[in-house]
Amino acid sequence: MSQIDPDGEILTRLEDGVFVIGINRPAKYNGFTPKMLRELSAAYTAFEREDKARVGLLYAEGPHFTAGLDLPKVAPLMGKNNLLVGLGQIDPCNNQPPFRSKPLVAAVQGITYTLGIELMLAADMVVAASDCRFSQLEVKRGIMATGGATIRMVERAGWGNAMRYLLTGDEFDVATALRFGFVQEVTEPGGQYAEAMRLARSIAAQAPLALAATIRNARLAVEHGPMAAVEDFRATQQVLMQSQDVKEGVASFVERRPARFTGQ
Incomplete structure (x- = not known):
């Protein structure tokens, strides 16, 4: 030892x-x-x-x-x-x-x-x-x-x-x-x-890009106020919607299985 x-x-x-x-x-x-x-x-x-x-x-x-x-x-x-x-x-x-x-x-x-x-x-x-x-x-x-x-x-x-x-x-x-x-x-x-x-x-087990976005948006609210976080909602969601993880999230919902996220 x-x-x-x-x-x-x-x-x-x-x-x-x-x-x-x-x-x-x-x-x-x-x-x-x-x-x-x-x-x-x-x-x-x-x-x-x-x-x-x-x-x-x-x-x-x-x-x-x-x-x-x-x-x-x-x-x-x-x-x-x-x-x-x-x-x-x-x-x-x-x-x-x-x-x-x-x-x-x-x-x-x-x-x-x-x-x-x-x-x-x-x-x-x-x-x-x-x-x-x-x-x-x-x-x-x-x-x-x-x-x-x-x-x-x-x-x-x-x-x-x-x-x-x-x-x-x-x-x-x-x-x-x-x-x-x-x-x-x-x-x-x-x-x-x-x-x-x-x-x-x-x-x-959750989507890595969504996790990072959630932390970043919450930090934005703490540091710059709620409206700064609200103003970030649409742009962040648009980026996430282009990810493979969103497609996987929808597919896992339809197929009733656990999602297999890759962070892409």
């Missing part, structure tokens, strides 16, 4: 159209080192570029998702451009272009702090184990959350609910995360990965 790098590692594999990305430093609560941050960006970029990957699944080894950044190792790089995302790579926090265009499901468990929350909020849906403990505790360390929590927690939970935890760093449980819309499904501890994989495989 190979020994885990003390600075951690990001694991990747392709499984039936699902690009699985694993956080692997369980002995240190999966605390992120600079090496892991860069590997995570590289993994997201590989996912985006892999033609056979229809959907991504982010998970963590061990009993905890992540305690966040390993500050002694990461602090010297904070505020600089070389911390997380290489030039032209995908930002795992989905805050800067080029943006991820493919769906991503996150499975979280145990301690899910700071960057862990930001990574799951940047995913398209989250499956959480009932033993999750969440905290966006940057203010307790004299810094600010810069992975998207100040944006997405407010979007999902509303100003007061977000500030209740952003400004105190207090821990909250999975029931609160579910109520705020931070997570979509809750499982027993240990069941989060299987449920996330079930959702990922369901997504992988």
